[in-house]
Amino acid sequence: MTTPKLEVKNLSKTFSLNSSLTYTVSSISMRINYGEFVSIIGPSGCGKTTLLNILAGLEKQTTGTIYIDKQKNQKLLGKSGYMLQKPLLLPWKTVLENVMLGLTLKRISEKKAKQEACNMLKKFGLSDYANYYPHALSGGMAQRVALLRTILFNNQFLLMDEPFGALDALTRLSMQMWLLDVWQTYKSSVLFVTHDIREAILLSDRIYVLSSSPATIIKEVNINLPRPRKHEFLKDKKTVEIEQLLEQLLLNL
Numbered sequence: 070m071t072t073p074k075l076e077v078k079n080l081s082k083t084f085s086l087n088s089s090l091t092y093t094v095s096s097i098s099m100r101i102n103y104g105e106f107v108s109i110i111g112p113s114g115c116g117k118t119t120l121l122n123i124l125a126g127l128e129k130q131t132t133g134t135i136y137i138d139k140q141k142n143q144k145l146l147g148k149s150g151y152m153l154q155k156p157l158l159l160p161w162k163t164v165l166e167n168v169m170l171g172l173t174l175k176r177i178s179e180k181k182a183k184q185e186a187c188n189m190l191k192k193f194g195l196s197d198y199a200n201y202y203p204h205a206l207s208g209g210m211a212q213r214v215a216l217l218r219t220i221l222f223n224n225q226f227l228l229m230d231e232p233f234g235a236l237d238a239l240t241r242l243s244m245q246m247w248l249l250d251v252w253q254t255y256k257s258s259v260l261f262v263t264h265d266i267r268e269a270i271l272l273s274d275r276i277y278v279l280s281s282s283p284a285t286i287i288k289e290v291n292i293n294l295p296r297p298r299k300h301e302f303l304k305d306k307k308t309v310e311i312e313q314l315l316e317q318l319l320l321n322l
């Protein structure tokens with residue numbers, strides 16, 4: 070079996086509210102192989118963000134073991150690039166400066182950071198926006214900038230929490246293709262959270278379906294369909310079958 074980038078064994082998280090303990094995620098075991106694109110879908114409030122926060126090292130699990138590159142329970146903070154639903158760009162910094170942040174966080178010199186950030190903006194078609202401030206960007210453009218910043222911080226292991234959830238359908242389509250391009254360029258290992266079944270199928274090698282709270286994995290679906298994928302791929306007979314299966318699963322939760 071391929072070595073995993075990430076392996077999670079029996080992960081649970083409880084919060085204590087009004088002196089009673091509630092489970093948010095319960096007995097989650099999962100893996101992401103190197104270069105694999107894995108999605109998580111599950112109902113609202115089931116614990117997806119909590120799971121990503123734990124994997125990013127922002128919260129601590131109650132029980133369970135996390136391995137990254139086969140190493141057990143190491144310090145997780147900084148081991149992944151974490152992209153949130155909202156782009157969270159600093160309004161007083163330009164696009165270029167916002168993208169550079171991914172590198173300055175790694176204590177790379179300003180000169181080198183600027184050079185790398187410029188190259189990145191050029192490579193992914195954002196050079197014309199380098200001196201814009203975030204308020205002048207469309208939602209899709211702001212997400213692209215946030216993604217480049219995340220990738221400059223860590224392009225090998227990406228955690229993405231519904232990054233396209235707030236975008237209109239058309240922008241979303243172009244962002245999905247753009248993300249696949251970025252993923253293929255860096256051969257990143259990705260864990261992607263979404264509510265959108267079709268988005269999960271289009272992007273993923275594998276999908277984990279989570280139950281309602283407390284979240285456990287109720288199904289793992291392999292998307293063994295050819296790449297590169299284009300949107301027409303969603304009309305494919307096999308794709309539609311998987312979509313119906315996932316829809317049924319989520320409707321019955």
Ligand SMILES: Nc1ncnc2c1ncn2[C@@H]1O[C@H](COP(=O)(O)OP(=O)(O)OP(=O)(O)O)[C@@H](O)[C@H]1O
Pocket residue numbers: 084085086093112113114115116117118119120282
């Ligand atoms: N710090 C906390 N203290 C208490 N309960 C919490 C805390 N953080 C999250 N929860 C609870 O854990 C559950 C899961 O929350 P989480 O944000 O992980 O869900 P989600 O699957 O990401 O939801 P959505 O799809 O709406 O983004 C919720 O019921 C929430 O109220």
Ligand SMILES: [Mg+2]
Pocket residue numbers: 117118119230
């Ligand atoms: Mg969430």
